[in-house]
Amino acid sequence: EVQLVESGGGLVQPGGSLRLSCAASGFTFSMYWMTWVRQAPGKGLEWVANIKEDGSEKYYVDSVKGRFTISRDNANNSLYLQMNSLRAEDTAVYYCARRFFDYWGQGTLVTVSS
Amino acid sequence: QSVLTQPPSASGTPGQRVTISCSGSSSNIGSNTVNWFQQLPGTAPKLLIYSDNQRPSGVPDRFSGSKSGTSASLAISGLQSEDEADYYCAAWDDSLNGWVFGGGTKLTVL
Numbered sequence: 001e002v003q004l005v006e007s008g009g010g011l012v013q014p015g016g017s018l019r020l021s022c023a024a025s026g027f028t029f030s031m032y033w034m035t036w037v038r039q040a041p042g043k044g045l046e047w048v049a050n051i052k053e054d055g056s057e058k059y060y061v062d063s064v065k066g067r068f069t070i071s072r073d074n075a076n077n078s079l080y081l082q083m084n085s086l087r088a089e090d091t092a093v094y095y096c097a098r099r100f101f102d103y104w105g106q107g108t109l110v111t112v113s114s
Numbered sequence: 115q116s117v118l119t120q121p122p123s124a125s126g127t128p129g130q131r132v133t134i135s136c137s138g139s140s141s142n143i144g145s146n147t148v149n150w151f152q153q154l155p156g157t158a159p160k161l162l163i164y165s166d167n168q169r170p171s172g173v174p175d176r177f178s179g180s181k182s183g184t185s186a187s188l189a190i191s192g193l194q195s196e197d198e199a200d201y202y203c204a205a206w207d208d209s210l211n212g213w214v215f216g217g218g219t220k221l222t223v224l
Binding site for chain 2 (some may be wrong): 035037044045046047050059060061062095100101102103104105106107
């Protein structure tokens with residue numbers, strides 16, 4: 001059974017940093033593109049970033065370029081999102097998803113507030 | 115303002131057929147396939163349709179997708195109360211080099 005479990009969310013002050021993790025199981029992690037998607041409270045879905053199977057290609061939405069970094073550890077079946085210079089508008093539930101979003105995690109809430 | 119345009123709401127009575135539209139441009143829907151997602155209240159999104167009209171295993175055939183030019187549609191036939199949810203479309207955008215989503219459509223079953 002495919003499982004994606006996010007962790008690392010929490011309350012952080014504006015300008016702060018946070019690292020999200022996504023533990024994958026039930027499939028060959030190294031064979032799939034992986035993606036982060038976020039959803040601000042009461043709002044729609046927004047794609048954040050994705051990364052190729054071997055990590056050689058990464059894409060980001062404009063609003064996080066230069067602040068967020070997506071990475072992966074295929075040996076440990078893990079996906080990461082390093083978030084720096086956080087802003088109030090980054091407050092959202094962050095989901096990791098496989099490939100073209102065929103499986104999603106349960107999400108982890110990031111709140112940026114003083 | 116979302117890159118893909120969906121109606122904010124839709125409604126129908128049990129047993130009816132409802133369609134939800136998703137309008138884009140030549141750089142997204144016009145040149146790439148469309149996915150549709152269902153998000154029940156308080157839960158993570160679930161893939162409903164991929165590659166314009168393909169259903170993942172386990173998705174009832176009451177759900178169907180279609181595409182023409184730069185627009186796509188999700189149709190739900192035999193509407194049921196458990197279909198009440200938010201529905202989103204998404205596609206890769208060649209100009210933005212990223213995925214774009216519609217703003218979502220809240221479906222109410224009357």
